[in-house]
Amino acid sequence: MERMDFRVLGPAEVLAGGQVVPLGGSRPLIVLTGLLLRANRLVSVDLLGHWLWDDDQRRSKGALQTYVLRLRRALGDGGTIRTERGGYLLEVDEDAVDLLRFRKYAGRGGAAAERGEHRRAAALFEAALSEWRGPALQNVESEALHREEAGRLAEERTRVRELWAESLLTVGEYETIVPELGRLIEEHPLRERPHEQLMLALFRAGRQAEALETYRRISGVLAEELGLDPGAGLQRAHRLVLGGDDPARYRTTVEPRVPHQLPPDLRAFAGRSGALKSLRALVPEALDDSTCTPIASVEGLGGQGKTSLSVHFAHQIADRFPGGQVFLDLRGAGPGDPLDPLAALETMLVALGVPCDQIPPGLAERAATWRTHTAGRGLIVVLDNASSSDQLRPLVPGPGCLVVVTSRWQLRGLAATHDVRRVALSELDNDEAVELLASTIGVERVEADPAATERFVRYCGGLPLAIRILAVRAAQFPDLPLAEFVAALPEEAGRLGTFDLGDGEETNIRAVFSYSYRALPAPAGRLLRLLGLPMMPEFSVATAVALAGRDEEETRAALDALVSAHLLAQPEPGLYRFHDLIQAYAGELSYQVDSVQMRAGACELLLDWYLATARNASQAMRPDRFYETLELASLGGGLEFSGYHEGLAWFLREHANLISVVQWSFRIRQYAHCWKLAWLLLTYFAGRGRIDEWRAVYEVALQATRNSGDRAGEAGILNGLGVIEGVVRDYVAARRHLEKALAVQQELGSLRGEARARYNLAMTAQDLADFPAAYRHGLRALEIARELRLCGFEANVLRALGDLCTTMGDYPQALSLADEALSLSPPTDPSLGRFALSTRARALLGLGRHTEGIECMSEAVDMFFAMGEEYEAADVLSDLGSAHLSQGRPAAARDCWLRAVRLLTTLAHPDADTVRAKLATLVGG
Secondary structure (H helix, E strand, C coil), X not given: CCCEEEECCCCCEEEECCEECCCCCHHHHHHHHHHHHCCCCEXXXXXXXXXXXXXXXXXXXXXXXXXXXXXXXXXXXXXEEEEECCXXXXXXXXXXXXXXXHHHHHHHHHHHHHCCCHHHHHHHHHHHHCXXXXXXXXXXXXXXXXXHHHHHHHHHHHXXXXXXXXXXXXXXXXXXXXXHHXXXXXXXXXXXXHHHHXXXXXXXXXXXXHHHHHHHHHHXXXXXXXXXXCCHHHHHHHHHHHCCCCHHHXXXXXXXXXXCCCCCCCCCXXXXXXXXXXXXXXXXXXXXXXXXXXXXXXXXXXXXXXXXXXXXXXHHHHHHCCCEEXXXXXXXXXXXXXXXXXXXHHHHXXXXXXXXXXXXXXXXXXXXXXXXXXXXXXXXXXXXXXXXXXXHHHHCCCCCCXXXXXXXXXXXXXXXXXXXXXXXXXXXXXXXXXXXXXXXXXXXXXXXXXXXXXXXXXXXXXXXXXXXXXHHHHHCCCCCCHHHHHHCCCXXXXXXXXXXXXXXXXXXXXXXXXXXXXXXXXHHHHHHHHHCCCCCCEEEHHHHHHHHCCCHHHHHHHHHHHXXXXXXXXXXXXXXECCHHHHHHXXXXXXXXXXXXXXXXXXXXXXXXXXHHHHHHHHHHCCCCXXXXXXXXXXXXXXXXXXXXXXXXXXXXXXXXXHHHHHHHHHCCCHHHHHHHHHHHHHHHCCCCCHHHHHXXXXXXXXXXXXXXXXXXXXXXHHHHHHHHHHCCCHHHHHHHHHHHHHHHHHHCCHHHHHHHHHHHHHHHHHCCCHHXXXXXXXXXXXXXXHCCCHHHHHHHHHHHHHHHHHXXXXXXXXXXXXXXXXXXXXXXXXXXXXXXXXXXXXXXXXCCHHHHHHHHHXXXXXXXXXXXXXXXXXXXXXHHHHHHHCCCHHHHHHHHHHHHHHHHHCCCCHHHHHHHHHHXXXXX
């Protein structure tokens, strides 16, 4: 018989010698189509029956056998249908099936694109697309096949069309791809990638207006149909078409007049809109109430721009206060002693025209005279750089005036006795910082390179004084691109030195900070120095206690002094945060003041505390992990946790610190702490995504194990790297890491380690469709789990084997394994079986027990949410949406997919695009 050509990408048919081969009716065609969709793989009787009848009551094994017999007669030697245990398998040459040819060409095109051979990639993608003759399975009379398979095939085709367009976009064939992208968008009005590609093609072809119109249309459709904003790719393309940031955001403030004693206002004052709003709210009180004296206390770290803000505000409202403006530096921070209130009152009374011989000698009398001469006068009084509430109390003027105080300290006492409105300053936000930079080096230079501008202000930590100092340096080289200037800046070592103009202490960040540091009590100064060592973004009282090696009461008092001096921020009770330049300054001080032994001892205390606490939190969440690997049984201390949610809450609070501590421990060569903390972090990362952070931590940890020659640690971290790559769907890289981990565990003779590596290898091999390897690794992991009586781990392996059976279409066995795994979950905590529950749901769906399967899957989703495992919840929601759609419930599918895409977008997970594509099929499919 002549060579046969099997087709499913269009009308399903078989050709021999260019002629259609009769198959004996629509039912045999359904069976052949199902076998072709799984060519060279076993297809179960249950699945074929489901495609044929879509109804448990009508299935007939005898009828199926009849249809297979008809197919064998029709095909003759052109294709072999083998009967296997539980199903049938069609053996066919890969080049004889249009679907397999399509996938072969598409795969080769992808490989060519990865090598940078974009024209060849486009040709291969074209070859793949040429296999399509219309919608897949066009003439197949099976609702189940159309519902479950046709959409998946259409998605594959759409993806290749996008890859074809991407290849030609890369080589500049813009006009060539515009018509095809237009057709693709018509077919899929909610699909974002072709809209993004069309925008770029139009823009690069000089058709900017059409590109912007494309963005406008897709933005409107996404908002109306799905309630979503455009994804990151569309937004990047939109910014590119617009040509960067809006230059209107950089506006120069008009220079106001400068009356009386106020220092000149800045030529261009930037930001602080919230603080200015709080200050302006006091003006009506001063003007309308002749019985009170409104006071604003502008507080913050040295260099935050307290004086600049206060002077700017006073200039803005000066015309509303006919009595004038008094400005006095109280010298609360800086060289010399703070100004005595007695001398301050004399200076201010003289400024009001009071003759010297009428100024009384005593403090109380002078304060009374000051109030008498200011009452009802409509005066603005700016008391700059105050040292304490006691210094300020005598200086408060009479009613009808407005007082603005600036201080590096929290003036709690004055606030308690005088109804002060405290305005606390923090670092500038990004827009405000950019505006401040532009006011010094010019708007054009800032707009020329937004990325370099962002790095510049981030380097300065949003501190106004730091931005101004560094901007003066940049202004010295007006022709140097900002990117080159930023690239030449030192990183951690020597960073503070860049913020010194060598022209006095006012423009030297170290000197500015030193005034606050010198005023601290000794315990607070010591704690500040030690806290500068580990570079933690935020930390708790317990963390500070561990680092300081002091009791909690003394540590709390020291922390309170640091907060009062604005050397630490306290965003909420019990939580503290450094400004990063202050942290760098504190770390420098420690190396200058503290002994090597003191620093080493503090670091060891902190690392041990973090390691013990992370172990306790991880054990509360995942008692089944192999903690013996860490050899921490003798390590005491650390916080204790009563259950899963307490452990998770601690990881949620501390994960940024733990990442910093991993990096820091590597830098100070505490390699064991480094990799062990990273290993424990897997408990947190595994269900919550954060892939970039997770990978960065594990790569540092792997280097730590190799630097120290710790083979057990290396195997544990390699295993974790394999898990990471599996989560992001890079299964080849995952297998590579896991095979290395397995080799090391076998070398060490660790059965537990071998079991864990094989368990992960089983799941990775399944994802690679290497089912024999998956089965082999899974069985060996199960043997070890039972040999070592690892009940929790045994349940995990059973569940993984159940997933494997589901993938292979053996749904009865999958259901049995899932039920066995669930039986091992303790009745006191059924949530431990949440993974097995999702496996059971997939098995039930495969068996056609849709109602039970959907209920089971919904329960698994609820459990994942209850455990805070957002990635796992999103993954199962995606499947749950597909299950609802297969039962003709598009509204329920839409709800599941919307929830999933929002979670995955928040987690920056690549699966977000896949779920977005599913959503798009509901409208444009």
